[in-house]
Amino acid sequence: MAEPRTVAVIGGGVIGVSCALMLAREGHRVTVIEEGRIGHGCSWGNGAQYNVGASFPMAYPGVMWRALRWLADANGPVRLAPRELPRTLPWLVRFLRTGRPGAWEAAYTALHALNAPCVKLYQEMLGDTEWKRVFRPNGALHVWRDGSLGALDGVMDNLRTRYGVAFERLDAEQVRELELGLSPDYRRGIFFPGSGSVSSPVGLVESLMQQAAALGVAVVTAGVKAIEPGPNGVTLQTSTGPHHCDTVVIAAGIGSRDLARSLGISLSLTSERGYHITMPGIAGAISRPVTDAASAFVATPLDEGLRVVGIAEFDAPNVPPDKRQCEKLLACARTMLRDKPVGEVSEWMGVRPSTPDSLPIIGPHPNHADILFATGHGHMGISGAPMTAALISDLVAGREPRVSCVPYRVR
Ligand SMILES: Cc1cc2nc3c(=O)[nH]c(=O)nc-3n(C[C@H](O)[C@H](O)[C@H](O)COP(=O)(O)OP(=O)(O)OC[C@H]3O[C@@H](n4cnc5c(N)ncnc54)[C@H](O)[C@@H]3O)c2cc1C
Numbered sequence: 001m002a003e004p005r006t007v008a009v010i011g012g013g014v015i016g017v018s019c020a021l022m023l024a025r026e027g028h029r030v031t032v033i034e035e036g037r038i039g040h041g042c043s044w045g046n047g048a049q050y051n052v053g054a055s056f057p058m059a060y061p062g063v064m065w066r067a068l069r070w071l072a073d074a075n076g077p078v079r080l081a082p083r084e085l086p087r088t089l090p091w092l093v094r095f096l097r098t099g100r101p102g103a104w105e106a107a108y109t110a111l112h113a114l115n116a117p118c119v120k121l122y123q124e125m126l127g128d129t130e131w132k133r134v135f136r137p138n139g140a141l142h143v144w145r146d147g148s149l150g151a152l153d154g155v156m157d158n159l160r161t162r163y164g165v166a167f168e169r170l171d172a173e174q175v176r177e178l179e180l181g182l183s184p185d186y187r188r189g190i191f192f193p194g195s196g197s198v199s200s201p202v203g204l205v206e207s208l209m210q211q212a213a214a215l216g217v218a219v220v221t222a223g224v225k226a227i228e229p230g231p232n233g234v235t236l237q238t239s240t241g242p243h244h245c246d247t248v249v250i251a252a253g254i255g256s257r258d259l260a261r262s263l264g265i266s267l268s269l270t271s272e273r274g275y276h277i278t279m280p281g282i283a284g285a286i287s288r289p290v291t292d293a294a295s296a297f298v299a300t301p302l303d304e305g306l307r308v309v310g311i312a313e314f315d316a317p318n319v320p321p322d323k324r325q326c327e328k329l330l331a332c333a334r335t336m337l338r339d340k341p342v343g344e345v346s347e348w349m350g351v352r353p354s355t356p357d358s359l360p361i362i363g364p365h366p367n368h369a370d371i372l373f374a375t376g377h378g379h380m381g382i383s384g385a386p387m388t389a390a391l392i393s394d395l396v397a398g399r400e401p402r403v404s405c406v407p408y409r410v411r
Pocket of ligand 1: 010011012013014015016032033034035039040041043044046047222223225252254255256259273274275276300310349351352353376380381384385389
């Protein structure tokens, strides 16, 4: 057991709450400081999927041509707001650099180390009964309309095999056997039996928070305005007054960018907005997360209904959502699930805190060991949360981290 410390975690999303729970399990006195409601940031409306086999960085060899095609297509899944170009350009250059084969494989290795143990760690954090209530370990499926494999598919399969990721390539008939509700246009697929989804993303955060509260974790509703390191810990200036602690963990999603800036650090973090539509009437149309590979849109059955997520929109976090993006998701839902009347549809936009190499930022401020970052999980916050929390608990305890934190260092 580590020497108990007072720890403030800024941000009550899946990352912050996981950190709070893991730290409380080690005997620390933890407070979560959240300006809104627990679990109502990006973690509220995501696609609910954990997928160890698909832990590939978003940038891959040849990504530039695909990205350009997507950007040029008004109906495509990528949008770059012209006003964000100056802020996004340096990020995009780093993103394209990650697509070089060596860098891509190195990023995959680090992502795999982070995401692969997620099921085991969630079982420890939630306990067996709660894990079974929240998790649906039904596997995950990716599907294609074109029948032929590309060169990159072989490279990815080799990497998966090397890292022990279970997967099975499927033909059209096998896709149909797994998911009868899918359009018969899909001609091939890949199945990941070790993956799955949660029944509700906000439900996952609430469940983690419940476990944390049972261990004494407190929640303060306040916005953190400034972080002031001192000789004896750290003082947070919040909207409800100062809060003193030994250690602070910045897990504020995209809000971490401004907090870092106030500490003299420019994080390589962009606001990558994504959208969902949720259709309560057709919750049971499929039984596991299905990714339409051509658009990268994902359909997942949830307690709330069938949810389709996607879109990478590079725009400021606080700009109103663009209605056209949800129309693209709806058009995709109609082609994925042919003949299913979708009925009532609700819409949502959330901001992914995304790094160019898809690796989160987990580690101490270079000049202040008591200020730690846990952010930048981009498209994979559910898979990455438990190991992030484990690494943060190692760092707070002053132990050697269970996997090297070098790839996730502050950058
Ligand atoms: C459309 C979409 C689909 C996705 N699908 C998946 C998926 O299927 N699987 C997956 O693993 N991931 C998915 N993701 C990504 C996932 O949702 C994120 O990686 C994850 O939610 C990030 O969690 P977080 O805790 O870092 O951020 P958040 O959930 O945004 O939490 C940060 C919290 O910090 C608070 N905060 C910010 N600034 C301050 C401040 N100054 N003071 C106090 N509080 C503050 C915010 O209010 C917020 O509640 C998806 C994302 C989107 C947008």
